[in-house]
Amino acid sequence: MFGSHFFYRRHRQGFTLIELVTTILLIGILAVVALPRLLGKSDYSDHGLRSELISRLRQAQLMALNNTDQCVRIQVLSGSGYRQQRFDGRSGALCSGTEQWSSDWQSLQGDATLTLVAGGSDSFNLDFDALGRLSGNGCNGPCLQTGALQIGISREGYIYAL
Structure with a gap:
């Protein structure tokens, strides 16, 4: 019981690799789409x-x-x-x-x-x-x-x- 609680707290202290990659991909897609519209x-x-x-x-x-x-x-x-x-x-x-x-x-x-x-x-x-x-x-x-x-x-x- 103590071991699973310890794992849960440690897991909640940061982002997973999947969350980070997804965020970076979304920022990249927005930059590609938004930049030409802003500059013309x-x-x-x-x-x-x-x-x-x-x-x-x-x-x-x-x-x-x-x-x-x-x-x-x-x-x-x-x-x-x-x-x-x-x-x-x-x-x-x-x-x-x-x-x-x-x-x-x-x-x-x-x-x-x-x-x-x-x-x-x-x-x-x-x-x-x-x-x-x-x-x-x-x-x-x-x-x-x-x-x-x-x-x-x-x-x-x-x-x-x-």
């Missing part, structure tokens, strides 16, 4: 686009630094998305000459949009000079906007999320 589809699209574009801009910048005899451009077209291009020359600060290479169009997912902060245009070119700086569009600070998120580019060429 466009927030995911905007965050994804900003991260992807920062990566693509830095790649284009490195390509411009490594190939000083060529000009590298990120071309953005409303409705088409964006792509990276490489030209065999430049006219002043802007890319010119024959297009040597271009990537496939990267479409904007969901309802994401991409605009140039200065002027609000959704069709524009971002040309990188031989020092990895943007040429001809006057970006210094907030430069690109996707939804409520921005990408900043300094005069010296530093690309960062805002």
Whole structure:
């Protein structure tokens, strides 16, 4: 009799493994279901686009630094998305000459949009000079906007999320 009472008290001092696993599963399911509803589809699209574009801009910048005899451009077209291009020359600060290479169009997912902060245009070119700086569009600070998120580019060429 004493042994069964001792077992009962010891058992009631904590949770069973089944109770813990069930609770963790319910919290996980609620997080998966509730998180997209709280953030919304466009927030995911905007965050994804900003991260992807920062990566693509830095790649284009490195390509411009490594190939000083060529000009590298990120071309953005409303409705088409964006792509990276490489030209065999430049006219002043802007890319010119024959297009040597271009990537496939990267479409904007969901309802994401991409605009140039200065002027609000959704069709524009971002040309990188031989020092990895943007040429001809006057970006210094907030430069690109996707939804409520921005990408900043300094005069010296530093690309960062805002």
